[in-house]
Amino acid sequence: MSPAPRPPRGPYGKTRGRVELVARTAHEVVLESGHRALTLAEVARRADLSEAQVLYHFPSRDHLLVAALKHALDRQGEDYGHRPVAPGTDPVDAFAANVNEGLSDPPVLRLFVAMSAEATDPDHPAHAWSREHHEGVVRGYARMLRNLQESGWAHPDVEPDRFARQLMALWEGLQAQWLVDPSFDLGAEVAAGVRVLARRDAVLAREAVESLAHRL
Structure with missing residues (x-):
């Protein structure tokens, strides 16, 4: 049996983990309240990040909406x-x-x-x-x-x-x-x-x- 892949280490692993966290959180907001209710502030609050940290990876609300949709489709399995x-x-x-x-x-x-x-x-x-x-x-x-x-x-x-x-x-x-x-x-x-x-x-x-x- 092949060894299990190791999780990414260092800054890259931290960055990817944060991107996934924000996308997942944005998806959760959409499921609960609809996409019109999604805001940078709400996603940052739920993810326990600052708005600046969210904006570093997703420079606009539209980028967040796309991330939420991609996360949803990935979960469904296209x-x-x-x-x-x-x-x-x-x-x-x-x-x-x-x-x-x-x-x-x-x-x-x-x-x-x-x-x-x-x-x-x-x-x-x-x-x-x-x-x-x-x-x-x-x-x-x-x-x-x-x-x-x-x-x-x-x-x-x-x-x-x-x-x-x-x-x-x-x-x-x-x-x-x-x-x-x-x-x-x-x-x-x-x-x-x-x-x-x-x-x-x-x-x-x-x-x-x-x-x-x-x-x-």
């Missing part, structure tokens, strides 16, 4: 909905359940929507995070589609990266609607979109024709 599926289970039903599991922290979802909008400004601290996040989502969804194609569930002609970008837009758009009006089943709506984008109906139609041909 698997983008492609968890192992039990035999005999519709993979998109499992995907829908995963979508709905992610609704347990509405304050984080509101922060995500707010930072996604702010990230359209190249000078905003969320811009770099958003690019990295979107690239990861596209890779994850494209991999999910390839797995569905290999299993025969999705149509082989669907282009993975295009599918991934469209699914990301669908999910994030529906998520914003759900935050305004949570009366509908978000997971079911996203799953329906996956079936359309993956051309599931075309696969089922082809299977039906082949089955009929074998009986003739």
